[in-house]
Amino acid sequence: MDAAHIDDDLVNVLFTEAQIQEKLGELAARIEQDYEGEDLLIVGILRGAVMVMADMARALTRHVEMDWMAVSSYGSGTKSSGVVRILKDLDTDISGRHVLIVDEIIDTGLTLSWLTSNLTSRNPASVEICTLLRKPEAQRMPVDVKYVGWDIPNEFVVGYGLDYRERYRNLRDIGTLAPHVYS
Numbered sequence: 001m002d003a004a005h006i007d008d009d010l011v012n013v014l015f016t017e018a019q020i021q022e023k024l025g026e027l028a029a030r031i032e033q034d035y036e037g038e039d040l041l042i043v044g045i046l047r048g049a050v051m052v053m054a055d056m057a058r059a060l061t062r063h064v065e066m067d068w069m070a071v072s073s074y075g076s077g078t079k080s081s082g083v084v085r086i087l088k089d090l091d092t093d094i095s096g097r098h099v100l101i102v103d104e105i106i107d108t109g110l111t112l113s114w115l116t117s118n119l120t121s122r123n124p125a126s127v128e129i130c131t132l133l134r135k136p137e138a139q140r141m142p143v144d145v146k147y148v149g150w151d152i153p154n155e156f157v158v159g160y161g162l163d164y165r166e167r168y169r170n171l172r173d174i175g176t177l178a179p180h181v182y183s
């Protein structure tokens with residue numbers, strides 16, 4: 001689905017499919033350089049990171065292993081408490097491995113902050129984060145992010161894995177949702 005298919009639902013297109021692919025290529029090149037000679041496990045955080053994982057993995061010109069985690073809140077209080085529940089854990093033992101968490105957005109930072117500590121406690125060789133988007137104005141928890149695609153304003157963005165009520169994930173572009181959709 002392209003932005004043209006849901007024209008009225010978006011205020012604007014922030015990043016086109018082509019811009020996203022170009023950015024992922026840049027990030028992939030940096031990742032290849034930084035992990036040269038090392039084994040690498042990339043961990044996608046369901047469900048939003050599916051698109052980034054698929055395109056990032058294919059942008060890499062080296063071997064990489066892929067695994068997934070699904071996390072959820074303990075209710076409406078979670079985003080403020082920072083408490084996260086694991087719905088699907090890794091299938092991989094990450095002890096001694098280089099782990100790169102891949103997500104599509106860092107908002108408050110609570111999810112990734114919690115996940116980083118959780119994975120670090122499993123004695124990996126390293127844990128780093130790659131996110132396509134980050135909202136600096138929304139951040140409430142400091143997160144050490146090694147690879148960031150773009151910093152964006154604190155607006156409601158959808159597409160390329162990002163949803164509103166489970167819709168828009170399959171939009172090829174990333175756009176700002178029009179207020180009439182959610183108000």
Ligand code: PRP
Nearest residue numbers: 046047048105106107108109110111112
């Ligand atoms: C999104 C995103 C991050 C998290 C970031 O997932 O994938 O994991 O929110 O938010 P935070 O920085 O405020 O913690 P979401 O909870 O929307 O689930 P989804 O990936 O299934 O859409």
